[in-house]
Amino acid sequence: MLIDFDKAIENFLKYTEQFGKNPKIDIKRKHSLRVMQNCEKIAIYLGLNKEDTELAKLIGLIHDIGRFEQINKYNTFLDRESVNHAELGNKILFEDNKIRDFIQTNEYDYLIKTAILNHNYREISKEVTDKRTLLYCKIIRDADKIDIFSVVINDGLENAVVFKIDDISKENVSNEIIEDCLNHRSCRKEFMKTNIDCIIVWISYIYNLNFACSLKIIKDNNYIDRFIDLVDYKNKKTSLAMKKIQKSANEYINSKV
Ligand SMILES: [Fe+2]
Numbered sequence: 586m587l588i589d590f591d592k593a594i595e596n597f598l599k600y601t602e603q604f605g606k607n608p609k610i611d612i613k614r615k616h617s618l619r620v621m622q623n624c625e626k627i628a629i630y631l632g633l634n635k636e637d638t639e640l641a642k643l644i645g646l647i648h649d650i651g652r653f654e655q656i657n658k659y660n661t662f663l664d665r666e667s668v669n670h671a672e673l674g675n676k677i678l679f680e681d682n683k684i685r686d687f688i689q690t691n692e693y694d695y696l697i698k699t700a701i702l703n704h705n706y707r708e709i710s711k712e713v714t715d716k717r718t719l720l721y722c723k724i725i726r727d728a729d730k731i732d733i734f735s736v737v738i739n740d741g742l743e744n745a746v747v748f749k750i751d752d753i754s755k756e757n758v759s760n761e762i763i764e765d766c767l768n769h770r771s772c773r774k775e776f777m778k779t780n781i782d783c784i785i786v787w788i789s790y791i792y793n794l795n796f797a798c799s800l801k802i803i804k805d806n807n808y809i810d811r812f813i814d815l816v817d818y819k820n821k822k823t824s825l826a827m828k829k830i831q832k833s834a835n836e837y838i839n840s841k842v
Pocket of ligand 1: 649729
């Protein structure tokens with residue numbers, strides 16, 4: 586066994602508990618545990634051996650370790666208003682040496698560090714050329730993206746969206762966001778103006794997944810329909826756009842899975 590997961594999870598929970606009771610901390614704690622499971626599912630689907638699967642799971646567990654200090658200090662998930670949470674995570678793990686609470690050997694330090702650093706970039710850095718490292722970057726990116734559906738369904742839209750919610754059912758959608766999503770591209774976040782835009786941005790994550798099994802997880806959980814059904818769209822333009830986006834997303838998934 587490469588990693589003692591009982592110990593690793595215990596140390597992870599202990600680390601997060603120092604930040605006290607805060608719904609945002611809770612969200613990221615649960616997110617990390619689910620991403621760990623997603624990483625395992627993907628690794629098994631890809632046929633990785635036991636040790637390689639453990640490594641993927643560990644990256645899932647600690648990929649967002651920088652979030653807790655970010656929330657504690659800035660009370661936001663927005664990196665542009667605070668810090669890059671992946672860089673902060675790597676500082677905690679590799680400069681403060683927290684990594685040894687999770688894995689004894691330092692053999693995989695570069696791989697873990699690179700996967701964490703690249704998990705939240707729009708694209709994986711071109712500097713990552715090693716095949717094995719690239720594989721782990723792809724696994725964590727898929728596992729993380731898939732979980733946005735669970736976060737929103739389990740913890741509520743109001744805890745996940747970017748803008749202040751007044752009456753979400755009346756909100757408008759931005760043309761650039763609709764256009765990207767209907768063209769099966771991941772949406773350009775800089776055009777995001779409303780919370781509905783934010784929902785569409787998350788849906789568009791499916792167009793940037795690396796593995797068919799990631800789409801299968803989305804399909805098996807019926808995430809697209811459940812996600813879109815969270816809001817009773819009363820704005821005509823929004824309602825029409827959401828119907829189109831739903832149809833097009835489901836067609837895309839069915840064509841790949
Ligand atoms: Fe993250």
